[in-house]
Amino acid sequence: MTTTNFLRMKKWKMTGIIVLLLVITYGSSMITDFDMLKGLKSIPGTIAWMATNLIPDAAAMENLPKVLSRLWETIVLSVIASTTAAIFAFFFAIFGSKTTQLNRPLAFCTRLIASVFRNIPVVAWALVLVISFGHNVVTGYFALFISTFGTLVRMFVETIDEASADGVEALNATGATYFQMVFKGVLPDTMPQMLSWLFYMIETNIRSATLIGLLTGTGIGYLFDLHYKRLDYGTLGLITLSIIVIVIAIEFTSNKVRRMIL
Structure with missing residues (x-):
């Protein structure tokens, strides 16, 4: 041809x-x-309604301490779920990577488990876990943990395969043990990129934790749902602005840290 x-x-x-x-x-x-045309025509009216109704008033500002407390709970939950998931994901990625796998069946099972966890949406995990754990922070933690774990395993496997092949081959040629190969050949080469993925997942999980809070009755999501049912649009505007500010601040910080370590 x-x-x-x-x-x-x-x-x-x-x-x-x-x-x-x-x-x-x-x-x-x-x-x-x-109707796409009708949807486009409704955008200016929607923006005008938001600008009129979602402005925090004096009554809404009285709820600021409560909003910040719930927002802090959401941030902490996201960070804990992301970091613990990253630890487990690292070891699963070691076993699942073609560069560092112990054997093919174990690598296949590892990637299969991670694929199942990753492809089920975090909201679906939250709905399933609510049945077992109820409406509490534990449910939110496990929902974020499982979803983050599945995603990070794939990212870590790709990072190891791309960054560590030469180092692993050199260590194997010198007779290094498996754990020497992992901690002296894989970890130094992949740590910056893995930390970058971890910061990315923290950003993502803060947004996801807000939605999960609606289902589990925790964090800023619970507060949003509470005031939404009361039609308290001023407080809803305050909550929305707080989430936007925090997400932008964390994204700015994580981008700066990623530039420092990469």
Whole structure:
């Protein structure tokens, strides 16, 4: 096959994929009775309503200590779930990586477990765990932990495979033991990138923890749900602004730390 024919075939494939996506989008809008034009026209009115109703007033500011307390609970929960999940994910990634695997069956089982945990949404985990643990912070912790664990295992496996192959091969050639190979060949090369992924998951989990709080009755999500049911839009605006500020601050901090370690 010549280069021209290959490029022409690739172009037709891309065109076909785009047409298929357009057909699926149109079909979905027809099934759900979604009017794209009507949705776009409603945006200015929605923004105007938010600007009018979601402004924290004096009564809302009286709830600021309570909002900050619940927000702090959400942040702590996210950090603890992310860091503990990262520890377990590191060892699973060691066993699941092609570079450091002990044997293929164990590596396959490790990646399979991580895939199952990763592909089930965190909200689904929260709903399942509520049945077992009830509406409390433990449910939120395990929901975040399981989802984060599955994601980090995959990220850590890819990091180890990309960064440590040469170092592991050199250590194996010198007769190093398995644990010497892991802690002297893998860990130094991969730690910066793994820490970068950990900070990313902390950012993500703060946003996820807000949603999980609606289901588990904990953190800032619980407070949001409480005032939403009361139609207390001023406090809802305060909660929303607080979440936005915290997420931006943590993202700024984590980006700065990532630039320092990478």
